Amino acid sequence: MLCFAAETGGEKGHVAQATAAFEWPRFSYFRGGIRSAAPYAAVTPHQLWQVVHSPRFAAATAWLRQAPAGSEQRDERKKALDYVTPAGTFAPTRANGNLQTPSGLLVLDFDHLPDVTAARATLLSDVLLQPGLVLLFTSPGGEGLKVLLEADPAASHLDNFQALASYLAGRYGPELQPDSCGKDVARACFVCHDADAWLNPRFGG
Template sequence: MEISRKAILYKTHYGLNIYSHVLRHYYPDETVLSLSGRVCKPAKNPFNENKFSLMVSVVDNCARHTDTENSIPDGDVFDFAKLHFKKEGQELHEMINNELHLHIGEERNFYGHKSIPETTEETQEVQKPRIRIPQCSYFKHPVSNIIPSKTINLTEVFNFIRGDSFAACTSTLRNIEDVKEARKYKAYNFDYVTFSGTFSKRNDKALLSHSGLLTIDIDHISNIDSLKDSLLQDQYFETELLFISPSGDGLKWIIPIDISKAKHQDFFKAVSNYIRQTYQLEVDQSGKDISRACFIPHDAAVYINPKYLQ
């Protein structure tokens, strides 16, 4: 079975995860890429004496690079990977698939969750599934307001997070040192959503429609960039949305679940145990509630599954 470029880009955030994976081989204890929108800040180039000359950006849904000193030719992520892996064509694609645990063409087996079969680009063009964008309820601040103002979809939440609507209050919150004051400020100044569905009011019993999404909230992370990369490459779960929490030291990981196979709470318990065993991290237990409120912060580097941007 051939592994296509398109399938790899789909699984690796346009190829940015491949750049990160290669660079971590050379700089294991450093933040190797810092993304702002679709452009990365200058990064060390292992093929140019470790100088900060590597520029990476996303163009037409594919990560590309240039070197400010022209030490390597301009190219895309596959050209860069070829410099490291010393392979090309299908051999390179297979190496990337194995090294990054993309599982392209394989079935997944966590509560029956399966990956979409991916073969050639021609096959994908024919199959092009119709994407259903999950919907959730949107609530205006303060958090004591439990009546939603509207229903929005995941792409709209993504645009809110990467936009400037909550940039000022996010910055203010992260400069408040007192924990109680910070909690109070967040409760009164941030709008929020219920990722797991739409509601007539914020209460599990008032659920109108489950979105098929589960919110995993991980706090007090020492290396956010590293964990982001790991979650985006997770072997069992596709990432639907991933962003830094309002506090700045945690991540909100939004993943798909199939509630026809298990209850929301059962999925939450299983995923919490999985994260504990796989990543040695504890999950905020509030995620077990279907009506769990998730504050909307500003994060210019928020990730959304590329399938929603097509």
């Protein structure tokens, strides 16, 4: 059974203090792969980081990466992974019209990067992006990045995505462009293993 550590209790004072002053964003977690449309739980960025950082999905991630890149076999293995909807909680199923509570976050998928390590360093050091970066980890296939960011609460999900994509295009060109599917509010973000996953300390890391 998948268990998530509580955000309060057992975490040494600083998390409890932060919780009192900051309401953690929450989004839906789905077990059993992309064909599971009903959410299993609502989780926080810290809880997702715990899952990604832990060895829970290490074997599944290694197994996926053994399949040839771009193959149907790899795609099917990815679809079997658990996933989240960073934009918020959904009910009764994941669908654009079923958003219950927005999280204030969005996810950017960077696929087929020529140098994942360099791209990671670039995003983490970008002075405009960095204050809003929440969570960053290597994608299941090992050739991309998943990046959760805080969104402008006064703008729509689509406007936020387009603004970020436009900024990245202007600053870094086509080498660092997010997948256009990120404009979908119900966008699924697959969970995998990354021992070096990065979490903004403001979110309980």
